[in-house]
Amino acid sequence: MRNSHKMWKQIAQEAQALRDETLAEVGVNIQIPAQLSRNVTDIPDKVLSASSARITSLAPQEIITLASERKISAQEVVQAFLERAVIAQNLTNCLTELLPQRAISQAIELDGRLLDNSTSLGPLHGLPVSIKSHIGIANRPLSSGYCAPFHSRPHPDADALVVQILTRAGAIVHARTTEPQSMMQLECASNLYGVTTNPYSNILMSSGGSSGGEAALIALRGSVLGVGSDVGGSIRVPAAACGIYGLKPTSFRVPTTGWSSTPPGADPIVTVLGPMSVSLEGLEIFMRVMAAAEPWHIEPAIIPLSWRAVDITPSREKPLRLGILWHDEVVKPHPPITRALRELVDKLSNIPHVEVVNFPPYKHDEAWAIASSLYFTDGGEADLAVMAESGEPLLSLTEWIIKDNPGVKKLSRDELEYWLEEREEFRMEYSQHWNKTGVFNKALGAWENTVDAIICPVAPGVATKHNTAKYWTYTAVWNLLDYPALAFPVGKVDKTIDVKENRKRFMSHLDKESWKLYRPELFQDMPVGLQMVGRRFDDETVIAILKFLEQNI
Template sequence: MEPLWRKTASRVQDYRAQGLRKVQPPLPEIPSNLPKSVTHVPHQLLSQREIAITDSSPEGLLSYLTAGKWSSEEVARAYLRRASLAQELVSTHFVWKTSTVKKLKVNCITELLPTQAISRAQELDRFIKENRRPMGPLHGLPISVKEQIGMKGLTCNAAFVAWADKVMDDDALILKILWKAGCIFYARTTEPQALMHLETSNNLYGITVNPFNRDLTPGGSSGGEGALQALRGSCLGIGSDIGGSIRSPAANNGLYGFRPTAHRLPMGGSSFASNGGSYIAAANGPLSTSLKGIELFMETVLAAKPWLTDPTLVALPWRKSEKLTDHLYGKKLKIAIMWSDNVVTPHPSVTRALTIMSSQLKNIDNVEIVDWNPYEHGLAWEIIAKLYYVDGGKETTDLIDRSGEPWRPLSNFIIKENPYVRERSLADVQGLVADRDNYRAQYASKWNATATGDTSNGELEGMVDVILCPVGPGPAPRLDCSKYWCYTSQWNLLDYPALVFPATKVDATVDSWPKDYEAMNEQDKFNHDMYEPVDDFDGMPVGLQLVGRPFDDEKVCVNLERLDED
C-alpha cells in the first residue's frame, strides 16, 4: 500500500502541474537527452521578445515598464513562460553518491501563479494608463518568492509533508510592502526539508538541481530561487538566511545575494520550525541577477518603515545616499582578504578568484589590501550548531515523523548526526548565549585592532572596512554533500551583513589541487575528495562575499559598487 505521505506529495505535485498548464501559450516540446547544463535551453525555445524581457536586469525592466515600452502584462507572461520552462527541463541525471541514474527536473517551482499574476499585471497597466505614472517604485516588476514566506489563502508548508495543507490567513509583511510598491508575484520556489540544508530537497516536490550542472546542487535553503534565477525565470526574488541560505544559492548559480543584518527586514508571516528558540536570528533578503536589484529591494522595503508595524525591527531606513556614496568613494578603502578559515581549505577555483580580485584591487588607487586572520572559526561552528537546536531538534523531528515521510540525508546530518544537538536546560541556553556574545565581542576586538590610530572625533582610523572571503569551500557541491557551512554561518553567528557576487568560473585546466596537498582534518579531506575529478565542475560559477560589521549593510553595497566600477 502506498504510504500516506506519498499520496500527499502526489496531490501537491498535481496541484503544481495545474498551475503550470495554465501558462499561455503552452511551452514547445523540450528536447530529450539534454546535456548537464541547461542554461542555454530557454534561448532555443522562447521568442526573441520573451528572451529580451527575461534577460533584462531588474533596473532595466523597470525603465522599460515605467516608460511604457513594455506592458506589465507582456512582462508577466514572458516570466511565467520562462519560469515554467525552468521547472520542466529534464534529462538523464547521474546521482553520484548512490551511482544511480534518474530522470530529474531542475524542479525549482512549488507553485506558479498565472491567474493572479496576469490579473495583477492588467491592474497595473490600467493604473499607469489612467494616472500617467507608475503605481510605485517596483511597478510591474515580477518577483519570485521562497515558498515558506506566506501568501494569503495559499498553502505554506515549508517543505514539511505534515504542513501540506497549512493555509496562511494573511500575506507576510514583506510581501505587503512589495505589493504596495507595484510588483507582481508569479512564482513560489522550492526549499529543503526542515529548511536547514545548504541544498534543496524535500519529499513533497523532490530534488532541486543546478541548471549549470544537474549533477550538482543549486545550494539552499533558498535553492529554488537560485535555480530559477540561473535560468532567468526570475531577476529578483526573496529568500531567507540563518546559516547561508541566501548566499549559498547565489554563489552556486552566479548571482548576487544579500544577507542583511538581522532585524532590518520583516520576518513575520513565514512558516518554519522554531527549534526551541531564536538565538540565531534568521533574515529575509534578496537574490538578484544584478547588484542594483539587491539595492532596489532593500531601499523599497525600508522606505515603507516596516518597524512601525513590526516592533521587533530596528527603526533604521536605508542610508545609501549620495552623501554616503561620495564619502566612501572619497576615502581610502581597506579590504581584508580571508583566504581560508583554517578549518577547511577552499577549492583552487575559489583561491584563484580571490587571487584575481587581490591583483586587481592592488592596482586601484585609494584601496589597501591586507590579509584577514580568522579568529577561532571552528569554535564559532560549535557555538552556532548548539544554538540552532536548543530543543534537541524536537519540533523539527516531530514535524517530519508526524507524516511518516522519510528523513532526507542532510536533515539527518544537521540533527541526528550533529554531535552538538541535544535538548538543553534554561541554564545551558543562557550559557550558550553568553558564549555567543563573548565570541562576538572578541571578534569585534580583533576587527578594531586593524585600526592604525584614532581621529579627533573618536572614530577608529585606518580600520578594515570590509572582509572579502569565500562563500563556501568550493563551487556547487555534489548532491547530498553540502556539509560544511562555516564560510557562511560564521557571519550569521556574528550577525554581520554579507553580500555575494559572481567572481569567476571553474577552469578545469588550472583549478586542480596541488600534488603536495595534505588534509588538515576529516572535514577538509571530505571537501578535497568531493571536488575530484575537477573536470566534473568545469564552467561552474564561483562566487565571493563581501562582509561588513553589523548595520553596515549600505556600506557593504556601496563598496561592492565601487569594486565593480573599478
C-alpha cells in the same frame, strides 16, 4: 507505519499535482529538447519566442522603467516570465507553484492605472518577483519543506508583510520556489517536491540551499529578483552555486511577519529574509523599498533604520581598506575559490587608493560549535515530530544536521544560557579582532583605519554534488555575528588552471574530507562566487563597496 508511509507519498502527489495545474494555467506549450547538455542555461532562449526572450533578458531596473513609461505592458512582462519559469521548472525542478491568475490580474490593474493617470504604482512597477515558499501567500499552502504542514496547516489569510510591501511598490509575485526538508540544508531536496538541480550542471550538481529554488529560477531568468531566507548560508550558498547575487542582511531590517518560521526575535541565531537577483542593483532596489515602507510601525522587532546613502570615493587621506580572508584555518578552499580571491586581489591593486590586507580568521571552529548548539535548542524534537506526522523519512542532510551533528542536543535552561553567553562573548571578541586591523587613537579613544569590509569564500568549493554540502562555517560565522554578507559572482571553474594539488597535510579532518570532493573535470565551467562582509548594520556600505569595485575593475 505503512499507513503513515502512504500518507506522506499521497501528500507529495497532491502538492506536485497542484504545482502542475498552476504551470498548465500559463497556457503555453513548451517543448524542451529530449537530449540536454549538462549546462542548460541556454535552453530558455532557444525555446521561447523572441519577444519573451528579450523581455526576460532585461535587468530589474530596465523592466521597471519600460513598464512605468508604457513602453511595454506589465501583462507582457508577466506572461514572459511565467513562460520562462515553466521552462526553468522543467529543467531544474525549482518551483512549488506559479501564480498566473494573481499575477496577470495585477498586471492588468497596473496597466490600467497608467492609462487612467499615467502614474506608476511605485518603485517596482510591473516587476515580476519570486518568493521562497515558506513566505506566506494568501490562500496558498505553507509547508516549510515538510509534507505534513502542506496537508494540515491552514492557508494564511493574508500575504506575508514582505510580500505586501513588494506588492504595494508595484511588484508582481508570479512564482513560489522550492526549499529543502527542515529548511536546514545547504542543498535543496524534500520529500514533497524532490531535488532541485543546478542549471549549470543539470542533474549532477545541487542548486544550493535552502533558497535553492530561488537561485535556480533566477539563474535561468525565470525571475530577476526574488526573496530568500538565511540562517547559516541559505541565500549566499545557492547564489554562489548558481552565479547570481544574494544578500544576507543584518537581522531585523527586512520584516518576517507571515512566514512559517519562528516569531521575530525568537531565534538564538536569527533567520533573516533577503533579496536574490541577477544584479547588484536588484538587491539595492529591494532593500530601499523595504526601508521606505517603514515596516517597524507594523513589526516592532524591525529596527527603525532608513536606507542610507553611502559614497565610496577613496582618497589618499581615506583609502578604501579591504581585508582578504583566504581561509578559515579549518577547511582550505578548493583551487577555483583560491584563484578567484587571488585574481580579485590583483585587480584591486590597480585601483587608486584601495588597500588590500590579509584578514586573519578568528576561532571559526568555535563559531560553528556555538552556532550548531543554538540551531536546534530542543534537540530537533519539533522537526522530528513534524516528519512523524506523515511518516516521511529523514533525507540525508536533514539526518546529518539533526542527528549526526554533535552540537545538536536538547538544552536545559542553564545550557541555553551558557551558549547564549558564548555567542555574545564571541561577538565581542570578533569585534575587537576586526578593530585590530586598524590603529588605536589614544587621544580619541577609538580605533581608526580598520578594514571597511572583508572578502572571503562563500564555501570551500563551488556548487556541490548532491548530499555533500556539510561545511557551513564560511557562511554561518556571519550569521552568528549578525554581520551583513553579500554573495557575488566572479567567474567560472577552469579545469586546466584549477588543478588539484596532491596535498599531504591538512588543517583538520574536515579539510581532508572536503579536499576529496574536488575533481576539476567534474566542476568545469561551474560558477565561482565570493562574499563581501560588513559590520553590523553596514548593509548599505557592503553594497556600495561592491558597486564601486564593479565599476572600477
